[in-house]
Amino acid sequence: MLLSLAIIVATSAAAGLVFNLVMPQGIGWLPAYISSPAWQKADLAQAERLLAQGAMLVDAREAGDYKLAHAGGAVNLYPGEIKLLWPLLGDILKAAPAVVVYGRYRSRWPAAQIGQYLRGQGLARVYVWDGSLAQWKAAGLPVRAPRRARP
Amino acid sequence: MRSLAELVSLACRLFLAGLFLWAAHDKVWDPATFAAAVARYDLIPLWLVNPGSVLMAWLELVLAVCLLLGLATRAAALGATGLMVFFTGLMIYAGLTGAGFDCGCFPGQAEHPAGYEAAVRDALMALPALWLLAWPGRWLSLGGSPRSRRQRLEYKL
Known part of the structure; x- marks a missing residue:
């Protein structure tokens, strides 16, 4: 048997x-966005340099995770609603000198997916930082964690 | 009594075959959507999502064909039981983590939410597979090991 x-x-x-x-x-x-990436990989130091030059930071995790805590200054743009959010954020992202995207789960890498999408929309300098929010925090970089209002 | 057991086995086989065929055809035909559904559980590493989801979809299809034709019924029933136990555990996990998304088990979006209700459904669906493990049946069956065919021949003689 x-x-x-x-x-x-x-x-x-x-x-x-x-x-x-x-x-x-x-x-x-x-997935194609990992096997043949159109985006560039950035380490933490490079991401910091790009942000200092005015790059825009994108949190590609789902909205619930973003609301709990996110890197300071990051906007939330995730694969589930990218097509809906693109008309609102597209022009702002296009105006930025570069875009740095972060966000990863065990089975998904939404940052890579968003990076691929942004390159497909004509953005030239798209970087994906393959790190966690904990690493970001450990490096002493700002994290925004809005507290829930107490009744 | 023997005929009743054969009838129950045949019903279980056809039920499970139909169930797996229904569940598998969409997953096999649209592997990217099923891979995304598998990834939503966030259980397996990224590099295993695509091969794991493809194997799962095709395993359901091949089990369905085996059960439909009555080929290696007991082995197919063991596979079906294993899958149902796995799915039940997965649905309990989804319930514990509060996942509100579609379980990705059957065609149609958001019609089969992952969670405890789906765990009960999957546990119940394991029952016909368990019956077939104990009593695979012979009616409308193409398969059977050479030994069991010999036994049938001896029985007839």
């Missing part, structure tokens, strides 16, 4: 692999 189950699993894996290689809607091992 276990051998039969192993054959079933192997067949599924092989069929999935072939389908995803052959069919146009197939997905690769990693």
Whole structure:
């Protein structure tokens, strides 16, 4: 029985692999915004330098996480509502000399997704900082954590 | 009594096959959407999301075909039980973390929210798979090991 189950699993894996290689809607091992990035990677020092030059900081995490705490000066632009928010923030982002995006979860990298989207919209200097808010805080950079109003 | 058990086994097989076919066809055909649904749980690392979701979708499809045709029924039932136990645990986790999004289990958005209700549903769906583990049945079945076919022949003789 276990051998039969192993054959079933192997067949599924092989069929999935072939389908995803052959069919146009197939997905690769990693999403395109990571496997063929149009954005540039930035470390913390580089991100700080860019921000000092007037770059705009974007928090790509979901709105609930942003509301709890975010890097000082960051605007919230996340994949779930990017198309809705773009008309509101597009012109502001286009006017900035550069854009630095941050935000990552275990299974998702919304910063990379937003970075790819912004490059697709014609923004030339888009940087993705692959770090957490905790790292940002540990580096002594400003964090905004609005307190809830007490009744 | 034997016929009743065979009938129940056949019903369980067809029910599970239909369920998995319904669940899998969308996931197989639109892997990017299913991968996004898997990522929402934020359980597995980024590099495992795409291959994991593809394997899951195709496993459901292959299990459905095996159950429909009665090929390696007991192994398929074991696979189905494993999947249902995994899904039940996942829905409990979703309930604990307060996830309010669609579970991504079946076609249609926001019609099947992840959480405790979905955990109960998945646990109930494991019951026919457990029945098939104990009693795979032979009616309308193409499969069976050479040994079981020999036994059937001996039984007839």
